[in-house]
Amino acid sequence: MTTDTVDFTRDIYSENLVLNIRPPHDGIRPSIAGISIYSRGSEPYESSRERFISIVLDLCYAYQDYAIWLLVGTEAWQRDSRILRHQKLTGLLRKNKVDLSQFGKVEEVQISSEYGLKFFVAVNLTKENIGDAFNIVLEEKCSYVVVGREMTNIMDFLKAGWIGKLYLDSKLVLVSAENDSVILKAFDDKSNSERGVTAIGNPLLIQSLFDRFQ
Incomplete structure (x- = not known):
């Protein structure tokens, strides 16, 4: 049995239950709202997947001229090598049977430093393959989905x-x-038996999600 919970804030930089994040150092605080929608208990995978899809679709309809992007990156610095520079993150994921090119156009950047290499990838999704990408979003800790214009x-x-x-x-x-x-x-916190999604962004859009799920 699962219990649905919704946490909401109109300002992520204020004290809230959604996200604890420091405001920018320059003192400029953009207007950003946040919401977490999750279940406690043994929620079926399909229920989590359908919730995620419905949230993304709601945002798509709100934007109308929308774009959906899957972001995947490397959390830690990787040891620099000729092979890694050739394979990049897309190649490493393909070795683990995750082919990002199946979803759409792929953009990738490589960042070098004295610590090694990091890679960041963006894949253009469609409304039809959001569900297929959900497992990547859930399993790859260094990942997000972005919905925008x-x-x-x-x-x-x-x-x-x-x-x-x-x-x-x-x-x-x-x-x-x-x-x-x-x-x-998307998150799956097994220690607290919580599975759900956090969304932050345009206050009007986040408010509409809150009105729907509260």
Whole structure:
């Protein structure tokens, strides 16, 4: 048996139950709302999947001229090597039988430093393959789904980078706000038997999700 819970905040930078994140250092606080919708207990996988799909579709209808992106990255620095530079993240995932190109157009950037290499990938999804991508979103910890306008510059997200933890990905959150997009993070916390999704972004869109699920 599962119990549905909805946490909502109109300002993610204030004290709330959705997300604890520090405001930007420059003092400018963009208007960003947040919502977490989840179940406690043994929720079936299909129920979680259908919830995620319905949230994404709701956002698509709100934007109308929408775009859906699956973001996948490397959380830790990888040891620099010729093979890794050739394979990149898409190649490493393909070795694990995850072929991102099946979903649509793939964009990938590589970041180098004294610590090694990091890779960030964005895949353009459609409404028809959101469900197929859900398992990747759930299993790949360094991943998000972004829903925004068709003209969203996804390269801004790739250059910002991320580690897959919203409270630490403040740069990605700001880029999303600048692009009037919504970031979605699926989670499966086995320690608390909680499975659900957190969404942050445009206050009007997040409010509409809250009105639907409360």
